[in-house]
Amino acid sequence: MNSVPPDSPPPAQSTLQQLEEGGALSQFASSIAHEVCNPLSQIVLATDLLAGPQPMTDEFRKKIITFLRQGADRIEKAMKSMLQTCAPIETSMVAEDANVLIETALASLTVDASVRVEKHFASDLSSILIDKKHMTEAVAAIFANALDAMQPSGGTLTITTYAKVFTSSEREGWQRQSWFRAGDHAVVIEIADTGHGIHKSQMPLIFEAFYTTKVAGKGAGLGLTVAKKVVDLHHGRLEIDNRPEGGVLAVLTLKSAAKPATFLSQPLP
Amino acid sequence: MSDSPDSAKKKILLIDDEPFITSLMAMNLEDSGRYEVREQNDSLKALETIMDFVPDLVVLDVMMPDLDGADIIYRLKNDARLKHIAVVFHTATVREAELHAHGGIISGFPFLAKPATTDQMIEFIEKHLPK
Numbered sequence: 048m049n050s051v052p053p054d055s056p057p058p059a060q061s062t063l064q065q066l067e068e069g070g071a072l073s074q075f076a077s078s079i080a081h082e083v084c085n086p087l088s089q090i091v092l093a094t095d096l097l098a099g100p101q102p103m104t105d106e107f108r109k110k111i112i113t114f115l116r117q118g119a120d121r122i123e124k125a126m127k128s129m130l131q132t133c134a135p136i137e138t139s140m141v142a143e144d145a146n147v148l149i150e151t152a153l154a155s156l157t158v159d160a161s162v163r164v165e166k167h168f169a170s171d172l173s174s175i176l177i178d179k180k181h182m183t184e185a186v187a188a189i190f191a192n193a194l195d196a197m198q199p200s201g202g203t204l205t206i207t208t209y210a211k212v213f214t215s216s217e218r219e220g221w222q223r224q225s226w227f228r229a230g231d232h233a234v235v236i237e238i239a240d241t242g243h244g245i246h247k248s249q250m251p252l253i254f255e256a257f258y259t260t261k262v263a264g265k266g267a268g269l270g271l272t273v274a275k276k277v278v279d280l281h282h283g284r285l286e287i288d289n290r291p292e293g294g295v296l297a298v299l300t301l302k303s304a305a306k307p308a309t310f311l312s313q314p315l316p
Numbered sequence: 317m318s319d320s321p322d323s324a325k326k327k328i329l330l331i332d333d334e335p336f337i338t339s340l341m342a343m344n345l346e347d348s349g350r351y352e353v354r355e356q357n358d359s360l361k362a363l364e365t366i367m368d369f370v371p372d373l374v375v376l377d378v379m380m381p382d383l384d385g386a387d388i389i390y391r392l393k394n395d396a397r398l399k400h401i402a403v404v405f406h407t408a409t410v411r412e413a414e415l416h417a418h419g420g421i422i423s424g425f426p427f428l429a430k431p432a433t434t435d436q437m438i439e440f441i442e443k444h445l446p447k
Binding site: 080081082083084085087088089090091092093095096099100101114117118 | 334336337340341343344347379408429430431432433434435
């Protein structure tokens with residue numbers, strides 16, 4: 048792995064700015080209200096019980112105090128997550144092997160024994176230019192969602208990497224840096240799970256801050272939001288859709304830092 | 317505060333994916349001596365519980381996994397056996413999209429914002445219980 052002085056580093060941009068640009072700020076604020084008002088409700092109701100006229104045992108009082116602490120902890124966690132989401136993402140770009148990135152992200156997670164992990168890694172990938180810390184967290188967040196979707200019954204997580212050369216121009220969004228042009232080299236990481244899939248009505252919400260289908264307190268609903276922001280900052284592409292055979296397929300496409308080493312080492316004719 | 321005989325107690329069903337909230341609400345409401353309370357934290361079992369418990373009033377959360385409050389009320393109001401049951405919302409936030417979901421039907425129902433104290437909740441419930 049080599050440190051590469053980036054020619055044109057992605058600008059540090061706060062997520063808040065990005066949300067404003069997308070017109071999603073009010074939804075973000077609404078989501079924060081949800082994450083804070085629910086545990087606040089818990090605290091208010093627990094206080095009412097403590098202040099109420101009904102006699103209570105020491106054991107019951109301790110249980111109510113646990114409700115209070117748990118509510119306060121959730122608010123603290125929500126506020127920390129919000130600050131993390133809104134903080135500018137500073138990037139320090141290095142060239143990295145996508146397969147190493149995947150292994151690092153996987154190692155940061157606990158994979159339940161009920162899940163089988165299948166890897167189909169291409170060996171001739173060119174390196175990708177990434178902020179290692181943020182992109183590892185982003186990939187880990189995609190893995191975590193896939194793993195959670197396969198609980199409690201388990202399943203198979205299939206990770207595939209391959210090189211791609213764009214044969215035609217693919218424009219998405221308004222940022223020219225994010226467009227893939229004919230001849231561009233990219234590395235594609237596909238992450239497939241065999242979980243319950245995503246309901247079509249929920250599909251437009253999956254990258255929305257604080258949106259989650261997990262049970263209360265199990266996930267703040269920020270993993271994919273932050274992952275998408277990180278991928279956008281790298282001018283990459285993250286697409287998520289249901290697989291026809293069941294489960295979800297996430298496709299992460301990142302521009303190559305250079306042409307494959309095998310290509311460069313080919314002898315001249 | 318005095319305990320009413322069970323037959324005089326109004327039946328309140330709390331549907332919210334937050335078990336701590338329904339548990340605390342249930343304890344506070346039952347302590348008032350006025351209500352018989354049941355909780356349901358799994359939105360997919362909401363209609364089944366309504367049918368089984370036959371509450372006088374349903375206190376329904378809006379944002380829940382699987383079925384949200386709008387989905388539940390849409391199904392309830394389209395079920396001849398259940399459509400007479402009174403429903404109010406208890407929500408941390410109401411989004412524009414949710415307000416207009418299912419033809420705006422959700423906007424026709426009263427809602428109480430979280431956090432609400434027990435006194436506020438009882439006042440709200442009493443106001444909207446069928447007479």
